[in-house]
């Protein structure tokens with residue numbers, strides 16, 4: 001099977017490529033290298049089953065070339081920064097919705113019939129049901145990013161049913177691990193390297209979310225993708241996350257301890273009752289009962305994933 005991984009040079013994408021290559025698939029990566037890096041793929045660059053294409057998915061012609069001859073697409077390319085939504089909605093629209101539309105158009109034209117998409121917990125907005133199951137609704141994202149992910153999901157569902165494209169959507173919790181180059185752990189490490197005595201925490205520190213290590217994430221995506229292949233459903237969605245949560249202040253404590261520091265914590269107070277930024281969901285925990293019923297479960301909880309990620313980003317493992 002030949003698989004196109006969009007965003008395959010990025011954080012989650014490159015871990016997926018590692019796993020697909022190890023399992024013997026033929027892999028083509030399309031990436032614009034805006035956030036990802038060839039360094040993440042250096043192990044495979046000269047491998048006979050591997051191909052790299054650099055290109056911007058806002059260009060439909062590039063996508064037509066990229067999907068040509070593949071059996072399935074894992075669509076991971078995205079701008080993942082929730083916090084830029086209030087300043088750059090157009091960028092989030094283009095790099096989440098427009099590129100998904102272009103991919104679907106290219107798949108329709110070249111008759112590519114299988115798609116997996118990485119969506120986000122942010123589609124649920126401020127869910128009243130915790131843990132939040134896949135069939136929770138009505139969906140009311142509170143960030144432009146969450147809205148863009150939900151729009152991309154909706155387009156995929158529409159194309160799946162209209163053009164017989166079998167599609168599975170993964171709604172991911174906060175994914176962390178080696179090669180991540182944004183997010184709270186990455187930010188805290190950089191802030192502490194710049195000033196070991198004082199750590200600025202955005203919001204009030206009580207933001208409480210579920211964190212999943214990238215190794216568990218890749219395991220879930222491939223396992224559930226293979227299960228989905230066995231079913232005759234045209235479209236399905238799965239939550240992927242851990243079964244507990246951790247606060248931003250606890251993350252700050254873990255990062256400080258792993259770096260051997262005891263900084264003073266400074267809370268900015270944030271916006272709208274302690275959020276880090278406009279659209280920051282304060283409490284997030286996904287129900288993973290549907291994935292568990294299929295036979296997947298995470299190996300690490302949120303705390304273990306955070307501790308491992310801090311050590312990985314510090315180069316200790």
Ligand SMILES: O=c1ccn([C@@H]2O[C@H](COP(=O)(O)OP(=O)(O)O[C@H]3O[C@H](CO)[C@H](O)[C@H](O)[C@H]3O)[C@@H](O)[C@H]2O)c(=O)[nH]1
Pocket residue numbers: 079080081082083119120121122172173174175182183184185187188200201202203207209248275276277280281282284
């Ligand atoms: O310097 C910082 C950075 C972040 N935070 C806080 O840490 C929490 C986590 O923020 P991240 O930037 O790590 O992650 P987000 O929750 O905004 O979003 C992440 O998880 C989402 C799914 O849950 C999406 O997938 C998204 O792409 C991904 O970045 C937030 O509450 C934020 O307020 C701080 O206090 N200080």
